[in-house]
Amino acid sequence: MEQPVPDSIRQPATAKDTFDRITFLGWRNGLAAIVAGLGVSFFLFGYALIYWRNADMDFMVVYNALVLNEGKPQQFFDHPAYITILSVQLWFKLLHGLGLLDAWTLSSIPPASNPAAFDVAMTSAVRAARLLAWLTASGCVLIFAGLIRMVVRDWRVALIAAFAFTFSGGVAIHARILRSELVAAFPVLSALLILIVIGRRAGVARPLGMALAASLCVLGIENKVQAILLIAALPIVILPFGGACSASVAFWRNPASAWPAAATAALAAAAAAWAAYPLMAVGFDRAVIDAAQLRPLFFGQFGVYQAALLILIGACMAAYAAIWRVAAAETLASMFAVAAGALLALLALKLEFDARDVIAVFNPLEKMLSFADAGTAELAKGASLKAIVLPLFEGIASVLARYTFVLHSSPRPTVFLTWLIVPGIVVAWRRGERQAAIQALGLLLAAVGIDALGVRRGLKSEYFVFTDPLIIVAGAILLDRMSSFRFHTWAYPIAATLVGLHLVVGQAEPVKYALKRAGPEPVCEWSKYHLPLLPLPWCKPS
Numbered sequence: 001m002e003q004p005v006p007d008s009i010r011q012p013a014t015a016k017d018t019f020d021r022i023t024f025l026g027w028r029n030g031l032a033a034i035v036a037g038l039g040v041s042f043f044l045f046g047y048a049l050i051y052w053r054n055a056d057m058d059f060m061v062v063y064n065a066l067v068l069n070e071g072k073p074q075q076f077f078d079h080p081a082y083i084t085i086l087s088v089q090l091w092f093k094l095l096h097g098l099g100l101l102d103a104w105t106l107s108s109i110p111p112a113s114n115p116a117a118f119d120v121a122m123t124s125a126v127r128a129a130r131l132l133a134w135l136t137a138s139g140c141v142l143i144f145a146g147l148i149r150m151v152v153r154d155w156r157v158a159l160i161a162a163f164a165f166t167f168s169g170g171v172a173i174h175a176r177i178l179r180s181e182l183v184a185a186f187p188v189l190s191a192l193l194i195l196i197v198i199g200r201r202a203g204v205a206r207p208l209g210m211a212l213a214a215s216l217c218v219l220g221i222e223n224k225v226q227a228i229l230l231i232a233a234l235p236i237v238i239l240p241f242g243g244a245c246s247a248s249v250a251f252w253r254n255p256a257s258a259w260p261a262a263a264t265a266a267l268a269a270a271a272a273a274w275a276a277y278p279l280m281a282v283g284f285d286r287a288v289i290d291a292a293q294l295r296p297l298f299f300g301q302f303g304v305y306q307a308a309l310l311i312l313i314g315a316c317m318a319a320y321a322a323i324w325r326v327a328a329a330e331t332l333a334s335m336f337a338v339a340a341g342a343l344l345a346l347l348a349l350k351l352e353f354d355a356r357d358v359i360a361v362f363n364p365l366e367k368m369l370s371f372a373d374a375g376t377a378e379l380a381k382g383a384s385l386k387a388i389v390l391p392l393f394e395g396i397a398s399v400l401a402r403y404t405f406v407l408h409s410s411p412r413p414t415v416f417l418t419w420l421i422v423p424g425i426v427v428a429w430r431r432g433e434r435q436a437a438i439q440a441l442g443l444l445l446a447a448v449g450i451d452a453l454g455v456r457r458g459l460k461s462e463y464f465v466f467t468d469p470l471i472i473v474a475g476a477i478l479l480d481r482m483s484s485f486r487f488h489t490w491a492y493p494i495a496a497t498l499v500g501l502h503l504v505v506g507q508a509e510p511v512k513y514a515l516k517r518a519g520p521e522p523v524c525e526w527s528k529y530h531l532p533l534l535p536l537p538w539c540k541p542s
Helices: 018-022 027-047 055-069 082-097 115-151 155-166 169-174 181-200 206-223 227-237 255-283 286-291 304-324 328-350 355-362 364-369 374-381 385-404 414-430 434-457 461-466 468-481 483-487 491-506 508-515 521-530
Strands: none
Touching: 018 155, 018 483, 018 491, 027 115, 027 155, 027 508, 055 082, 055 115, 055 521, 082 115, 082 181, 082 206, 082 328, 115 155, 115 169, 115 181, 115 468, 155 468, 155 491, 169 181, 169 461, 169 468, 169 491, 169 508, 181 206, 181 227, 181 461, 181 468, 206 227, 206 328, 206 355, 227 304, 227 364, 227 434, 227 461, 255 328, 255 355, 286 355, 304 328, 328 355, 355 364, 385 414, 385 434, 414 434, 414 468, 414 491, 434 461, 434 468, 461 468, 468 483, 483 491, 491 508
């Protein structure tokens, strides 16, 4: 690939560098300031909120952590929030062991007949859990910053991307609420960035990186079934991310070393399949599925689209190998490594085994449809092609309207990035940066497609975390490849405006929740179902 002309040659020496002006703190100090800013936002608009303000899902997660610490089985399996619940359970145990939390089991919560004591105990439990949400979000920010820095050439672009990710609508919400989406979406996003890095730079251990990416994807879907949409997009999105250094190294082109390594990967996949087989048997057990009241999505059979996804992954891996000259032995080893990594990640379901978690993970679309609106639910009843396609186009139209912000406003600052990304793709193509244009276009189309499906459930701000990172990575790639624009006269005013909009719009939802004046009474509508062993003081006893 032709190397770009250095900016120092393109631009006069007196031109002001917008990147330097935006990232004047440097990499480490800038990243520290970003994380600190997230902390300030959390303590102002999250930690201090009354404990029942974000009851959905704060109460559900805290309640199940208390139940598990009581020695009782988990009771929430909706999507299924498996890792979130387990992490809060272990966090409560740790804090209690350190003498920092008394309200760590269900029996440690005073009865509803003593409202004052109940409020104190639940406040301590919910705030402790919210601290974990903030720490998790902060960790995701640091990991994202490290990974995106390996994807782009300029650390200043990586820092700008880290800022955009941190103060995007999705992360702003998940840093202060016990939701399941961030812990589901971020592992898949990490898998995408890892695949980009290892795809561009071949090495002997590249199949191990593939295994790690597959494991992260499965861990994501174990926390929220909606991650399946992002996982399904990865095989196609990753295809343009290759280069001159993607071709297999000598180890994988030498039959004496390559094929024994591939055979070892095959044995590892077989061993992982043997270990995970009991879970797979439960996941597709028709009796257990019927008990969960799920309906098959295609042809009256379960497992159809799962098999199609596996075929798509294999086909895209083969296509990537053909495009970027990856040896056959390495391709096969990578396929076996992906299988092994995914199967080993499934074993996490045994940490706190329940068949309902397994059913949700193995049948994610059916689980999603059980919570969809009436129109979308028709998919599970063999609806006509028109009934399937029309809602999809309506969803795309709704997403495009939201991306304009003018036609449909939302607390999502990344929509302003799309205003630059779309023309940026055109400019990149015309300037000869066609690979970068295709990469950004693929990421943006994936975001539009996933958001279009999310519209069927209102595309709530909690769901932004699945697609905001795709938009941010697309923008970072374009900015990195066409960084000479940073010397343009309008570059700094536009950048400063975007930074301001990102901060203001991204904090809209947290501020709205902080200023909300409604009482906790709506919680009573679902508390008897989701909190059956925890009567609430303000709800009438059944």
